[in-house]
Amino acid sequence: MAKKVLLIEDEPNIIEAISFILSRDGWQVDTHSNGHDAAEVVRSKVPDVLILDVMLPGRSGYDILRDLRSGGGTEALPILMLTARGQSKDREMAEKYGANRFMTKPFSNSEVLEAVRDLVNA
C-alpha cells in the first residue's frame, strides 16, 4: 500500500510540482492549501509524512507545527518544513518547534524526494 504524503501549501504551482514529483515516485499525495484548519486535516488524514509550508493563509506553519507536536497523535509524525524566507532564524524556529527536516525554496526535486523517503524510513 502506498505511503501517504500530506502537502500543506498555498501556492498552486508549487502544489502541482511537488504532487507530480511524489506521485511519480509512488506516493499517495493529499493537498491542503489553508492554514486555519490544517492541524485538524493532518489529524484526520493521518499521513505518513507531512510537508508543511511556513507562510500560509490563516495560520503560520510554525503555529501548526507546535500544535501538532503538542498532542493528538501527531507528536512523532515526520514533518518536512518548506519556507521561502531564507533566514537562519527560520531554521532555528523550525528545529525548536520540532520539525524533522527543513528546506528552503527553491529546492531541487530530488532533494525533496530523498527527504520524504528518509523521513518514512527513519
Place this chain on the structure above:
Amino acid sequence: MGTLNALVAVCLTYVAMLFLVAFFAERSAMRGRGGWLRSPLVYTLSLSIYCTGWTFYGAVGYAARSGLEYLTIYIGPSLVMVGWWWIVRKLVRIGRTQRITSVADLISSRFGKSTLLAVCVTILAVISATPYIALQLQSVTLSFAVFAEAGGGGQTIYTGESTALWVAMGLSLFTVVFGTRNLDANERHHGVVMAIAVEAVVKLFALLAVGAFVVWGVSGGVSETFTRIDASQLGQWQMNGGRWAGLIMLSAAAFLCLPRMFQVLVVENDDEEHLRTASWAFPLYVMLMSLFVVPVAVVGLDLLPEGSNPDLFVLTVPLDQGREGLAMLSFLGGFSSATSMVIVAAIALSTMVSNHIVMPIFLRMTGGGATVSGDVRHVVLLSRRVSIIAVVMLGYIYYRLTGGGEALAAIGLVSFAGVAQVLPAMLGGIFWRGATRLGAMAGLSVGFIIWLYTLFLPSFGPGLILPEFVLQQGAFGIDWLRPRALFGIEGLDPLVHALLWSMTLNTVAFFGVSVMTFPSPLERLQGAQFVNVFQHSGGPRSWSGGVAQSEDLMIMAQRILGPAEARALFRREATRQGLRGDLPEPSPDFLENLERELSGSVGGATAHAMVGQIVGGMSVSVEDLMAVADETAQMMEYSNRLEAQSRELTRTARQLREVNQKLTRLSVQKDAFLSQISHELRTPMTSIRAFSEILRDSDELSADELNKYASIIHDEALRLTRLLDDLLDLSVLENGQVSLNLREGQLSALLDRSAAAAAASDDGRALRLSRDPSKEALMLHTDLDRLSQVFINLIANARKYCDAPDPLLEIRVTDHGDLLWVDFIDNGSGISDDAQDVIFEKFARVGEPRVGGAGLGLAISRQIMQRLGGEITYLRGENGAAFRVSLPRPAMAAQ
C-alpha cells in the same frame, strides 16, 4: 489747710475718674463696641502727651527766662506732623506690618533682629527718660508745695519727698493695672489712651482758662496785654538763630524717638488714616497750648515778687489773684500733663525692658524648655509689671538724688538730646537699605557716649558724678576733652555744643560703618521690608522648613497669648490651610504669622528665638539664622541646578529611547520587508526550478503536460519581472528620485486608457464599469502616466478581488471645491475593518486565494498620490471595496 485737703480730695476724685474712664474704655473695647475709641480725635489727643508737666509749667518759665525760644519745642513736632506723609506714615506702616512694639524693637528688627541693638536702645531710652520722669514728679511736688504754702502757712504735712513717692506709687499702680492687662500689641491700651485723651482735654482747658483770665481778667484786654509784653523784658530777647535751629531739630527728633511718643504715635495707632487728621489737629493743639504762655509769663513777672519761680506762674498768678478754683483747675492741668507722660513712658519703657532685657535673660537662664513647660505668659506679665515699677521708681530715685535743683526745661532738653541719638539709625533704617547693624551700633554708641559726657553727666552739676576738674580741664587733664568744649570748640551753648558733636559723630559713624560693612542676609531682607514697606505686604522673613511640633507651638502660644486667643489663632491658621481641627501644619507661612503674633507680646527677637527653639529644637541665634539663610540660598541654587540637569538628562534619555524605538521599529520593518521580498522572489523561482527540473528529467510527458509546465515557467518568470519592476518603482518613489512629467489631459480619456490597460491583463475576471461621462469632462494638469498607474491598479484590483457574481466597478467623480474626488467602488463584499488599516502597506495582501501580484500595488499608488500632492484612501461605509483618489485643485487645469 482747707485748701490742701480740698486739693487732695480733688486729686483723688480726679484719679478715680481716670480709673473709671480707663476701665470703661477697656471694657467696651473688649466687647468690640469701642468704635469711638478709635477716632482720629482720640488719636490726636493721645499725641498730646508730648506736652508734659514740663511743657505745662515749664513753657511759661522758659518764656520768662528766654523769650519766644520755648516755641521751638512746639515747632519741631508740628513740622513732623505736617510732613507726616514722609516719615510718620512709613513708621506707622512698618510698625503695623512688622508688629513693632517699641523704638528698640524697631531698630532691632530692622537690623536683623539684633538683641544687642535692642538692649542698647533700651538702656539709652531708660537713661534719658529717667530724668524726664523725675521732672514730672518734681512738677507735681512743686505744684503741691505751692498749695501747701498758700493754705497751710508752713505747717507742711506733705513733704516734697512723700508727695513724690505717693505720686510715683499711684502712677505705678495705674500703669500696672491698665498697661499690662493684655500682652498683644494688636490689642492696644484703649483704656490708657482714653484716659490720656481726657487728660489732654483737661490740661488744654486749664491752660486756656488761666490764659484767658490773665489777658482779660488781669490785664484788661488783648491790646493792654500787648502793651505789657512790649514793656517787659521779654520784648527785648534776641533770637539766637543757631540755638533755634538746633532746638527745632532736637524737638522734632525727640518727637519721633521718644519711647512714649513712639508708643502713642505708632504702637497705639489704630488706623493710618488718623494721621491725616492729626497732621493738622496736633499742630493746632500745641498752638493753643502755647497761645497764652507769653502773657502769663509777662503778667507773672509783673505781679509776683522778684525771685518767684516762673515755672509755677500758671499756679501762682491765679492764687495771687485769689482765684483758688482757677488755680485748682490749673493744678489739675499740670497734674494731668505729668501723670499721662509718666504712664505712657512707663508702658513704653517697660515693654522695652521686659522684651529686650528681662525676657532674653529669662529664656537663656531657663533654657529652651521654658517656652514649652513654663508659663511664659505669666512671666512676661510679671516682668512688665516689675519693669513699670522699676522705671517709675528710677525716676523717683533720680528726683531724690538731684533734689530737683535744675530748672525744669533744662532737664527736658537733656533728655531730648539723649533719645535723639536713635534718629540716624531710625531714619537710615527706614530709608536706606545699605544701613547695617554694625553701622547702627557704631552710631548709637558714639552718640550715646558723647551725650553722656557732654550733657547728661554735667547736668548733675559739678562734683556729683563728674569731678570739678574734669569739667574745667577735661578728662585725664586733656584739654580738648573738656565736656563743654569738646575738641577745643568753645563759646557754644552747652546744649547746642553737645547736640552738634553727638549728632554729627553719630551720623558719620552710622554711615561710615554701614558703608564699610556688609549686611547679613537677614538684615538685607529686613532692610528691604522696611525701606520698601509700601511695596511689600509680605511677612518679615520666612522660616525655612523644619519639623516643628504644632502641639509644642500651641502650648507655647497659649502661654504667651492666652489659651482663647492662641486657640483662635491656630484654628484660623488651620482653616486657612484647609485643615480640620485646631492644629495647622507648621508651614513657613503659619510660623511667620505666629511669630508676628508673639512678637506683639514679647518683641521680635524674642519671638523669633522662641519659635526657633521649637521649630529647630534648639536655641537659634541670629548668627545661626544668617548662616542657615546663606546655606539655604546656596543649597536652593545647587538643587535648582541639579534639578535642571536632571530634567535635561531625562529629556535626553527619552529622546534616546524614542530614537532607539524608532530604529528598532525600522529594523523590524526592514527585516520583515527583506523576508517578504525573499518570499516573493523565491516562490516563483521555486515553481520555475521545480518545473524546469521536471521538464529536464522526465521523458514520458504528454504534450499537454509539456505545454502546461512550460506556461507555468513562463508565467512565473513574468511574475518575477513584474515584482522586480514594482520594487524598483517603489524604491524610486520612496526615495523621492522620481521626476514628474506634468501634462494636460482630460480625465475621461485618462480613465478610458486606464480601463483598457487593466482589461488587457490576463488576471481576474470580466468587470463592468459604471461611469458618468458628464462629470468626467474635466481637464487635468498633472503627471498623467502616474495617475493612470493608480487608476489601472485600482481597476485591476477590482478585477482580481471583487467577489460578486457579476462584478461591477462604479467610478464616481465629484468636484469638491479644492479637491477632485475620483472614487472606485465595486459591488463585492469589501475589505474587512482590520485589513483596511494595512492594505496600503507593502506586501499587504488580503483575501484568498492568492491571485497574482506581490501586494505592492496600493503601496505604490499611495506613494504616487503623495508625489502628486493628493492622496488615496479607503472609503468606509460603502458596500463593496471602495477607494477614493483625491486630487488637489492645482492638479486641475483652469477650465
